[in-house]
Amino acid sequence: MQTDVLVIGAGPAGLAAALAAAEHGAEVLLVDRESRPGGILKQCIHDGFGVIRYEEKLTGPEYAFRDIEAIRAAGLEVLNNTFVLDLKQSVDGFSLLLQNPINGAFRVDTKALVAATGCRERTSRQVFIHGDRPAGIYSAGTAQNLINLHGYLPGRRVAILGSGDIGMIMARRLSLEGAEVVGVYEIKSEPSGLTRNRVQCLEDYNIPLHLNTTVTRVHGTKRVTGVSVAAVGADLKALHDSEKFVPCDTLLLSVGLIPENDILEPLDPEFDAKTGGPLVDQRMLTSVPGLFSCGNATHVNDMVDYVSESGFIAGKSAAEYVQCGWKRGNIEVSPGENLLYIVPQRLVSGKEAVIYFRSVKTMDRVTLVAQAAGKELFRKKYLRIRPPEMQKIVLQALPPETESVEISLGEVT
Amino acid sequence: MPAELRTVKKALAAASLAEVEVMERQGAVILEGRVKNWQQYLEAGYAAVGRGFRGVVNDLEVEGLESTKQQGESSHDDFSLEKYSFDVVIIGGGVIGCAIARELTRYNISVALLEKESDLARHTSSRNNGMIHPAMAVKYGTKKHYYNLHGNRMYDQVAEELGFDLSWPGQLALLEKSWHLLLTPLIKSNADKKEVRGVRVLNRRQVKDYEQNVGDGQRGSIYMPESGVVSPYQVTVCYAENAIQNGASVYVNTRVTGFQREHSRVTGVCTNRGVLRAGVVINAAGVWADRIAEMAGDRFYTIHPRKGVIAILDKKTGASQRMVLGRAPLSSKALTKGGGLTPLLHGNILAGPTADEVYGREDYTTSPEELQFIKERHLPLNKTLDSDNIITYFAGTRACTFEEDFIVEASKYVDNLVHVAGIQSPGLASAPAIAVDVYQITGKILSKQMDLKANPDYNPVRKSAPEPGKLSLGERNRLIANNPAYGKIVCRCELVSEGEIVDTINAPLPAKTVDAVKWRTRAGMGRCQGGFCTPAVLNILARETGRKVTEVCKHEPGSELILGKTRDKGCEQSAN
Numbered sequence: 011m012q013t014d015v016l017v018i019g020a021g022p023a024g025l026a027a028a029l030a031a032a033e034h035g036a037e038v039l040l041v042d043r044e045s046r047p048g049g050i051l052k053q054c055i056h057d058g059f060g061v062i063r064y065e066e067k068l069t070g071p072e073y074a075f076r077d078i079e080a081i082r083a084a085g086l087e088v089l090n091n092t093f094v095l096d097l098k099q100s101v102d103g104f105s106l107l108l109q110n111p112i113n114g115a116f117r118v119d120t121k122a123l124v125a126a127t128g129c130r131e132r133t134s135r136q137v138f139i140h141g142d143r144p145a146g147i148y149s150a151g152t153a154q155n156l157i158n159l160h161g162y163l164p165g166r167r168v169a170i171l172g173s174g175d176i177g178m179i180m181a182r183r184l185s186l187e188g189a190e191v192v193g194v195y196e197i198k199s200e201p202s203g204l205t206r207n208r209v210q211c212l213e214d215y216n217i218p219l220h221l222n223t224t225v226t227r228v229h230g231t232k233r234v235t236g237v238s239v240a241a242v243g244a245d246l247k248a249l250h251d252s253e254k255f256v257p258c259d260t261l262l263l264s265v266g267l268i269p270e271n272d273i274l275e276p277l278d279p280e281f282d283a284k285t286g287g288p289l290v291d292q293r294m295l296t297s298v299p300g301l302f303s304c305g306n307a308t309h310v311n312d313m314v315d316y317v318s319e320s321g322f323i324a325g326k327s328a329a330e331y332v333q334c335g336w337k338r339g340n341i342e343v344s345p346g347e348n349l350l351y352i353v354p355q356r357l358v359s360g361k362e363a364v365i366y367f368r369s370v371k372t373m374d375r376v377t378l379v380a381q382a383a384g385k386e387l388f389r390k391k392y393l394r395i396r397p398p399e400m401q402k403i404v405l406q407a408l409p410p411e412t413e414s415v416e417i418s419l420g421e422v423t
Numbered sequence: 424m425p426a427e428l429r430t431v432k433k434a435l436a437a438a439s440l441a442e443v444e445v446m447e448r449q450g451a452v453i454l455e456g457r458v459k460n461w462q463q464y465l466e467a468g469y470a471a472v473g474r475g476f477r478g479v480v481n482d483l484e485v486e487g488l489e490s491t492k493q494q495g496e497s498s499h500d501d502f503s504l505e506k507y508s509f510d511v512v513i514i515g516g517g518v519i520g521c522a523i524a525r526e527l528t529r530y531n532i533s534v535a536l537l538e539k540e541s542d543l544a545r546h547t548s549s550r551n552n553g554m555i556h557p558a559m560a561v562k563y564g565t566k567k568h569y570y571n572l573h574g575n576r577m578y579d580q581v582a583e584e585l586g587f588d589l590s591w592p593g594q595l596a597l598l599e600k601s602w603h604l605l606l607t608p609l610i611k612s613n614a615d616k617k618e619v620r621g622v623r624v625l626n627r628r629q630v631k632d633y634e635q636n637v638g639d640g641q642r643g644s645i646y647m648p649e650s651g652v653v654s655p656y657q658v659t660v661c662y663a664e665n666a667i668q669n670g671a672s673v674y675v676n677t678r679v680t681g682f683q684r685e686h687s688r689v690t691g692v693c694t695n696r697g698v699l700r701a702g703v704v705i706n707a708a709g710v711w712a713d714r715i716a717e718m719a720g721d722r723f724y725t726i727h728p729r730k731g732v733i734a735i736l737d738k739k740t741g742a743s744q745r746m747v748l749g750r751a752p753l754s755s756k757a758l759t760k761g762g763g764l765t766p767l768l769h770g771n772i773l774a775g776p777t778a779d780e781v782y783g784r785e786d787y788t789t790s791p792e793e794l795q796f797i798k799e800r801h802l803p804l805n806k807t808l809d810s811d812n813i814i815t816y817f818a819g820t821r822a823c824t825f826e827e828d829f830i831v832e833a834s835k836y837v838d839n840l841v842h843v844a845g846i847q848s849p850g851l852a853s854a855p856a857i858a859v860d861v862y863q864i865t866g867k868i869l870s871k872q873m874d875l876k877a878n879p880d881y882n883p884v885r886k887s888a889p890e891p892g893k894l895s896l897g898e899r900n901r902l903i904a905n906n907p908a909y910g911k912i913v914c915r916c917e918l919v920s921e922g923e924i925v926d927t928i929n930a931p932l933p934a935k936t937v938d939a940v941k942w943r944t945r946a947g948m949g950r951c952q953g954g955f956c957t958p959a960v961l962n963i964l965a966r967e968t969g970r971k972v973t974e975v976c977k978h979e980p981g982s983e984l985i986l987g988k989t990r991d992k993g994c995e996q997s998a999n
Contacts, residue, residue: 161988
C-alpha cells in the first residue's frame with residue numbers, strides 16, 4: 011500500500027491535517043487507534059470548543075463532527091482501530107507496519123508523515139504520590155472517559171490534585187453526577203487552568219480550591235479511604251506540620267499533559283525539552299525530512315481551535331512537501347526574557363509565521379518584542395498575561411539573510 | 424536452666440535485653456515478654472540464633488504495636504470445599520507453592536493448592552526484581568546455597584517446558600575501592616567453592632567495555648554470567664497452570680484458619696470455605712508460614728518481614744544497559760542494602776529493591792524517603808538514568824527468619840506436615856530445586872500411607888494461548904483472520920490485544936481482576952499506567968465473567984473500581 015501523506019491520529023489535529031493535505035492535492039491516509047475518529051474530543055461533552063474557529067460554543071463531539079463530516083465529504087480514507095506497530099525511514103519517505111482487526115498487520119509506504127498523536131496524562135507516580143495502590147486513583151481524563159463515554163461513576167467522594175483544565179471540568183462533571191468533590195488541591199499559588207474554568211467549574215459549584223497545597227499520601231489498601239494534604243513552602247515542598255487527613259474514596263489527578271511522541275523514536279527527530287514535542291518550523295516540519303508534527307503532540311495547547319490550526323498548516327505543508335521536497339527552516343527562534351516556550355522553534359525565510367507562546371509567570375502590562383539582529387520585527391502590548399493561556403501572534407516573512415529571532419516579554423516602558 | 428538457654432540469656436543481657444524470658448519447646452528457643460520497640464524485638468531474635476536450638480520463636484510483645492493480623496477478611500465464606508479430600512494440600516500460592524504443586528502432579532495423587540488472595544503471587548512472588556541469582560551472595564553450606572545453585576541451573580529447562588520468558592543478561596557487581604581488585608584470588612576461589620561458573624574480576628576499563636553507561640566511581644567489577652531475569656509473576660502462573668493441566672486444583676480466596684489434629688497428624692485443614700481432608704499438608708505460606716506452623720502444631724521459627732521498595736523505569740531506558748548492575752557486598756553491610764538495576768524482559772529497567780526491617784507483613788506503602796534512597800543509591804549506577812524515567816514504584820516484603828536460611832523439611836513433630844519456610848532472596852532462583860526436593864520429601868511421607876505411583880498422564884509442557892507479538896507476520900495475520908480480537912490493540916503502551924486479554928480471563932486459572940489481567944498480559948503496565956486502557960479492560964472483564972462492571976475489582980474484594988452508574992445518586996435526589 012502506498013500514499014502521499016499518512017496522518018497518524020484522528021483527533022482535531024489529525025482531522026485538520028488530513029483535510030488540508032487532501033485539499034492541496036495529496037493522496038491521504040488517516041489512521042487512528044480508536045474505533046471512532048475524534049480523539050479526546052469524543053469524551054469532552056462540555057461546551058466551549060470552537061469559539062475562535064467558528065465563533066460558536068460547541069461541545070467536543072459537535073466540534074469533531076464538523077471535521078469528520080468534511081472528511082467524509084472529501085471521500086478520505088480513515089482506518090479505525092489501526093495501530094502503528096513499526097515505523098522507519100525509507101528511500102523516498104517512511105515505511106509503516108500497521109495493524110487492525112480487519113486487515114491484520116500490513117505495510118504502508120508514504121512520502122510524508124504527519125504525527126498528530128496528541129498527549130497523555132501525567133500519572134500519580136510521576137508526581138510521586140505515596141501510600142499503597144488501592145482502587146480509586148484516576149487521572150482526570152480516565153475519569154472523564156468512564157463517565158462520559160461509559161456512564162460509569164468512578165467515585166462518590168472525590169479529592170482532586172491539580173487545577174488543570176480537565177481537573178476543574180471533571181470537578182463540575184462529578185458534582186452534576188451526584189458525587190461530592192471535597193476539594194481541588196493546587197501546589198502552585200495560582201490555578202494551572204483557564205480562568206473561565208475556575209469560574210464556571212469551581213466557583214459556580216462551590217467547590218473549594220486550595221492553593222499552595224498538595225496531596226502527600228493516599229490511604230487505603232483496597233479502595234482509597236482518604237488522602238493526606240499539606241500546605242507547601244516556597245520550594246513547593248510539603249510542610250508536614252500542616253498535614254491533615256481528608257476522607258474520600260477517590261483521588262483524581264490533573265497534573266499535566268505530556269505530548270506523546272514515543273512512536274517517533276526510530277526516526278530520532280530533534281526535540282524541545284520545554285514543550286516535549288519535536289522542534290518544528292512554521293510549516294510544522296521537524297528535523298526529519300517529510301515528518302510533520304501538529305496539535306498537542308507538538309506542544310500542549312489550551313484551545314482546540316489552535317490544535318486544528320496547526321493541523322491545517324501541517325497538512326498543507328505535507329502536501330506541498332510531497333511536490334517540492336524542501337527542508338526545515340533553520341532560523342532559530344529563541345525564547346527570551348519571561349517566555350516559557352515558543353512554537354515554532356525554527357523559521358524559514360520568505361514565509362509568514364503563526365507563533366504560539368506562553369509566559370513564565372502571570373504578568374500585568376507587558377510588551378512582547380520580536381527582534382532579529384537588533385532590529386525590531388514585531389511589538390504587542392498585553393494588559394495581563396498568564397501561563398495557562400497560550401498566546402498567538404503572526405510574524406511577517408523574514409528576509410533570507412536572517413540568522414535568528416529573539417522574542418521576549420518585558421514591562422511596558 | 425539448661426546450658427543452651429543460659430547462653431541465650433547471656434546474649435540477651437549483652438544486648439541490654441535481660442528482661443526477656445526464655446524457654447525451650449519442641450527443641451526451639453521461645454522468647455517471651457515485652458520490649459520497647461521493633462529494633463529490640465529484632466535484636467532479641469538475632470541474639471538467640473546459633474545457641475544449639477532448632478530455631479528461634481520470638482513471641483515478644485512490642486509496646487505500641489498490636490500483633491499483625493492477616494490482611495483482609497475474606498468475603499467468600501461458604502462451605503463449598505467442606506469434606507473435599509486431597510492427598511496433598513499446599514498452603515500458599517506463591518512461586519514456591521505453585522512449583523511444588525506442579526512437581527507433585529508427577530505422582531498419581533490429588534493435589535490442592537489454597538491461596539487466601541483473589542489471585543496467585545499477590546505478595547512476595549510478584550514484588551521482587553525477578554532475578555535468577557548466581558549462587559555467589561549466599562553462604563556456602565547453607566540450604567540457600569544448595570537450592571540457589573541447583574535452581575539456577577534448572578531454569579532453562581523449566582522455562583522451555585512452561586513457556587515463560589527468561590533472559591541471561593549476566594551481572595556486574597561493582598567494586599567501590601581499588602584495593603578490592605586485590606581480592607581477585609579470593610573471589611575466584613569463593614566462586615569455585617560455590618560452583619558458580621564463569622565468574623571473572625574486571626578492571627575499571629573492562630567494565631566500561633561491557634557496560635558503557637556504567638556510573639562513575641566504579642573501580643572494577645565481579646562479572647557473573649549466570650544471572651538471569653524472569654517475570655516472577657509469569658513463572659508462578661505458568662507453574663500453576665501446568666499443575667492444573669496435570670490435575671491439581673487451585674482454590675483462590677481460600678484462607679486457612681486452623682487445623683484438625685489427631686495424635687501426631689493433621690487430618691483436616693480448616694478454611695473460610697469449609698474443612699478439607701488432607702493426607703499431607705505443605706506449608707508454603709510465605710510471610711505467614713510461622714503462623715501456619717503454629718496452628719499445625721510445630722512452630723520453631725519466626726518470620727520477620729524485610730521490606731523492599733522497587734521502581735520501574737520507562738522502556739526507553741532499556742537500550743542503555745545490558746546487564747544487571749549492583750554493588751559488590753564487600754565493604755557494606757552484607758545483610759541489607761543490596762539491590763541495583765535490573766534490565767527486565769520487556770525493555771524496562773528495575774531499580775531497587777531497598778531492604779528495611781519492618782513490622783507489617785503486608786505493609787506495601789511506599790514513602791518519599793524510600794524512593795529517594797533508590798534515586799540516590801541505585802539510579803546513578805547507570806549514568807543515563809534520572810528520576811523522570813520512573814513510571815511506577817511499589818513495595819514487597821521478604822519472609823526472613825532469624826536464622827536467615829531456608830527451611831525445607833518434614834516436620835519432626837507432625838507426621839504429615841512439610842515446612843517450606845523462610846524463603847527470602849534468592850527464593851525465586853531456588854524455586855525449581857526446592858519443588859523437586861519437596862516432591863521427594865512428600866513422596867516419602869505419602870508412601871507410608873498409600874500405594875504411590877507415577878502419574879501416567881503427567882505432561883511437563885504447559886499448553887498456552889497464542890502470543891501475537893511473538894509470531895511472524897504471516898502467522899499473526901492468520902491468527903487475526905481467525906479471530907479479529909487478536910488484531911485489536913487495547914493497551915497502547917505494551918501492545919496488548921483484546922484477544923490476549925480474553926484468553927487470560929478464560930485461562931485454566933482465570934484472571935478475574937484488573938490487576939490479574941495486568942500482571943498476566945502487561946495491559947496497564949506501561950508508561951500511561953492504565954490511563955487509556957482501564958475503561959476497556961473493565962468492560963472486557965465484565966463481559967467475559969458475566970458480572971456487572973460495578974463488581975469488577977482491582978484486586979481483592981472491596982477494591983471495586985466503579986462505584987455506580989452516572990446520575991444514580993443525582994436521580995435519587997431529584998426524586999425526593
